[in-house]
Amino acid sequence: MQSTLRTRAAVLEEIGRPAPYGQSRPLRIDEVELDPPGPGEVLVRIAAAGLCHSDLSVVDGARPRPVPMVLGHEAAGVIEEVGAGVSDFHTGDHVVFSFVPVCGTCVPCQSGRPALCDPGARANTLATLLSGARPFHRAGERLNHHLGVSGFSEYTVASTTSLVRIPAHVPMEKAALFGCALLTGVGAVVNTARVEVGASAAVFGLGGVGMSAVMAAKVAGSHPIVAVDTVPEKLALAVRLGATHTVLAGDGAVEAVRDLTSGGADYAFEAAGSAAVLADAYSATRRGGTTVSVGLPHPEQRLSIPAVSVAGEERRLVGSYMGSAVPRRDIPRYLRLHEAGLLPVQELASRQIRLDQLNEALDELVSGQAVRQIVVLGERT
Numbered sequence: 001m002q003s004t005l006r007t008r009a010a011v012l013e014e015i016g017r018p019a020p021y022g023q024s025r026p027l028r029i030d031e032v033e034l035d036p037p038g039p040g041e042v043l044v045r046i047a048a049a050g051l052c053h054s055d056l057s058v059v060d061g062a063r064p065r066p067v068p069m070v071l072g073h074e075a076a077g078v079i080e081e082v083g084a085g086v087s088d089f090h091t092g093d094h095v096v097f098s099f100v101p102v103c104g105t106c107v108p109c110q111s112g113r114p115a116l117c118d119p120g121a122r123a124n125t126l127a128t129l130l131s132g133a134r135p136f137h138r139a140g141e142r143l144n145h146h147l148g149v150s151g152f153s154e155y156t157v158a159s160t161t162s163l164v165r166i167p168a169h170v171p172m173e174k175a176a177l178f179g180c181a182l183l184t185g186v187g188a189v190v191n192t193a194r195v196e197v198g199a200s201a202a203v204f205g206l207g208g209v210g211m212s213a214v215m216a217a218k219v220a221g222s223h224p225i226v227a228v229d230t231v232p233e234k235l236a237l238a239v240r241l242g243a244t245h246t247v248l249a250g251d252g253a254v255e256a257v258r259d260l261t262s263g264g265a266d267y268a269f270e271a272a273g274s275a276a277v278l279a280d281a282y283s284a285t286r287r288g289g290t291t292v293s294v295g296l297p298h299p300e301q302r303l304s305i306p307a308v309s310v311a312g313e314e315r316r317l318v319g320s321y322m323g324s325a326v327p328r329r330d331i332p333r334y335l336r337l338h339e340a341g342l343l344p345v346q347e348l349a350s351r352q353i354r355l356d357q358l359n360e361a362l363d364e365l366v367s368g369q370a371v372r373q374i375v376v377l378g379e380r381t
Contacts, residue, residue, distance in 0.1 A: 005034045005043070009136065009153035010358050011143060012069045016061045021362040026059050027071065027152075029356045032143060035135040037083035037157045044095060044158055047172035049075035049151035051353075051361050051373045052180055053207055053273060054099075054296065058146070059362060062273075062298040066127045069144035070136050072375075073099040074180035075151025076172045086160055094170070095163040096179045098327035099147040101130040102161045115322035120161075124148060130159040151176075152355065154377050164331045173352065173374050174338070174345050177208065181372060182334050182345060185212025185271065187323015188294045189220055191330070193267050197221035202257045202265040204249070204281045205272030206234040208348050208372040209294055211241055213269045218242030219342050222267070226260050228253055231368050241347060249277075257284040269294055275301035287313040294320050348372045 010027045017024040037043050049072045057063040058071065079093045089095070101120040103109055108116035123130050127144035135157040136143035136150065148162040166175055185208070189195050201222040203213045206229040217225045218241070227238035228247045235246035247256045258264050264286025270278040273295030282291045282305050309315050323330070337343045350370040353361050355377060364370045 003036065005036070005155055006031055007034050007153050007155040008355060009070045009150070010072065010355055011138070012059060012067050012071045014067055015059065015064060017059075019363060019366055021059070022360040025359045027358050027362075029358070030138065032070070032136050032138040034155055034157060035133070035137070037081060038131055038133055039084040040086060040131065040161075041083040041129065041157050041159055042079050042086060042089055042163070043081040044077040044156050045080050046075050046077040046151055046153060046156060046377050048176040048377065049375045050176050050181065050208065051358065051365060051375065053365065054180070056362060056365050057273070057296060063296065065146070066144045068141070069127060069146055070150035070153050070156070071146050072151030072153070073097070073147040073149045074176055075149055076166070076175035076179065080155070089160055089163065089165065094166050094168045094175070096166050096175050096331055097149045097151065097158060097162050098164060098179055098183065098322070098325070098331070099149055099162075100124065100322055101148040101159045102327070103130065104161065112326065113324070114327070115325055120148070129157070130161060152358065152375060164327050166331070166335060170335060173349065173376060176374065177345050177348055177372060178331050178334055181208030181348060182212050182343065183325050183327065183330060184294060184320070184323040185209040186216040186334055186343065187325040187330060188269055188292050188320040189213050189216035191324035192318060192320035193269070193290055193292050195220040195222050195267050198223060199266040200224055200226075200261040202226040202228060202261065202268045202281065202284055203238075203243075204228045204268065204270050204277050205295060206231070206238055206371070207271065210269070210271035211238060211348055211371055213271060213294070214238050214241050214243050215343050219337060224260055226257050226265065228257065233369070234371065237347065237371065241344065254280050254283045261286070264289055266290070267292065271295050273297050275303045278303055279305060282315070282317060285315065287315070290316040290318060292318055292320050349374050352376050
């Protein structure tokens with residue numbers, strides 16, 4: 001077993017540098033050192049990683065994390081080495097990461113809600129692996145880990161509890177998106193909301209997660225499916241993915257959704273990460289309907305809704321983190337749906353980029369034009 005490995009990685013040097021990021025360059029592409037995997041951990045060669053709004057929220061400070069940090073939480077790769085005690089994964093296995101490591105023994109895990117794993121949440125907040133380790137370092141300085149993944153690196157070390165084995169024939173550029181966009185968006189529909197056949201649905205915000213929710217609503221048999229966003233091109237893509245109607249966000253959008261759903265949607269999904277958009281989604285939901293909060297607004301944002309409507313109209317407002325997922329159950333299920341042609345994940349990929357294009361890619365993400373930009377690392381697998 002080698003002592004350390006050198007790898008190129010995107011390191012977030014400080015939080016809050018101003019846009020445009022192509023100029024301020026918050027991410028430094030650097031050669032760093034990586035410790036070998038410890039007990040219960042594996043070394044993974046990253047093949048592809050998606051750039052998500054959750055990455056941007058760390059860069060701009062909406063979701064503060066310790067820095068310097070090797071960023072990236074939506075990725076897929078191949079196991080190169082296993083640590084002591086690892087028997088359920090082997091060298092050569094193809095894997096997708098889930099961004100909450102799962103201890104398996106805490107109350108949420110034992111209750112079938114591993115997305116809320118207590119030790120996993122603590123490790124993610126502290127920017128370590130589940131073991132407490134920080135395997136990346138540079139010039140003697142330990143670098144922080146991003147959500148147990150740190151996928152913007154040629155190699156990473158992860159706990160096996162952050163991994164799901166996938167078939168080797170699945171292209172990595174597709175597989176990576178199942179670790180966040182699909183896991184979160186599809187899960188919000190089928191796990192959190194449990195949308196019934198024929199129920200109406202509205203999706204506010206059409207990034208990778210929102211588009212995945214649109215696809216899942218179609219799979220669930222929802223009708224009508226109304227997609228809402230500020231970008232006309234995204235609305236057109238949503239139609240290709242299953243939306244029956246589209247609404248350009250802005251004044252009058254709530255009323256338009258209510259008209260299209262005969263008085264309000266049975267289910268409304270907010271995937272924009274905005275309290276104001278969440279309030280619109282709630283307003284667009286019918287009496288007795290369910291509003292699902294999927295995005296992650298800035299911690300200082302506050303939601304204002306008529307309190308009487310919760311009891312007086314039997315309205316439900318529920319949260320969905322990581323799609324209320326059980327990753328080792330759900331990722332294989334969603335892959336099968338994709339192979340059946342029901343989740344065309346390839347439509348989410350706006351473009352492929354290199355590691356050294358990430359700062360400019362952040363600007364594309366801020367503009368709202370991109371759904372998912374895929375970082376392809378090393379040899380394509």
